[in-house]
Amino acid sequence: SQTIHQWPATLVQPVGSPLSLECTVEGTSNPNLYWYRQAAGRGLQLLFYSVGIGQISSEVPQNLSASRPQDRQFILSSKKLLLSDSGFYLCAWSMGDRGYEQYFGPGTRLTVT
């Protein structure tokens, strides 16, 4: 069966510091991968998605970036965090060739101070 992991689970970082969140998927190959952000009490915002290694599409211009160095690894990064980057970050995967459901990881709660 497929599983998706995210780490860290929680993170407190000062403004201006770098960020690296990691997501890995097991039990499937060539998945579509997604990064979402959920601000407190609000809906889900798609940040990036990837249909293959090195292929990243950005949905919202911001100081975040994403990379996919391996088939089942998706990384969300920032060189300098802003207060507005605080939120709950969710990684998700879906079957590579269909518009089917996405399966979400446990999330990372980021607080920028």
Place this chain on the structure above:
Amino acid sequence: AQKVTQAQTEISVVEKEDVTLDCVYETRDTTYYLFWYKQPPSGELVFLIRRNSFDEQNEISGRYSWNFQKSTSSFNFTITASQVVDSAVYFCALSRPGANSKLTFGKGITLSVRP
């Protein structure tokens, strides 16, 4: 453009009551998929159901049931005999078929079930 509207923002019920969560969608596509997700307090989104646009058959899974009506562009979710463990945020979502498909989420409904 695709859009999902969940007009209810918060619902509070007493345990054992039935509750219906509304979802209205907009799309120009003839083929599309509809979804419901549950987000408990732990935060992880849990997939509940996917419905294809060409299958309007209602579905029941235990205490959960879904009513899909293309004529009104609605995909409503009913919880029968609600329990405290049903307390969560529920999201309705819409997508197109295809490898590059993305989910369009509604803003979510916060359901509180009181003992």
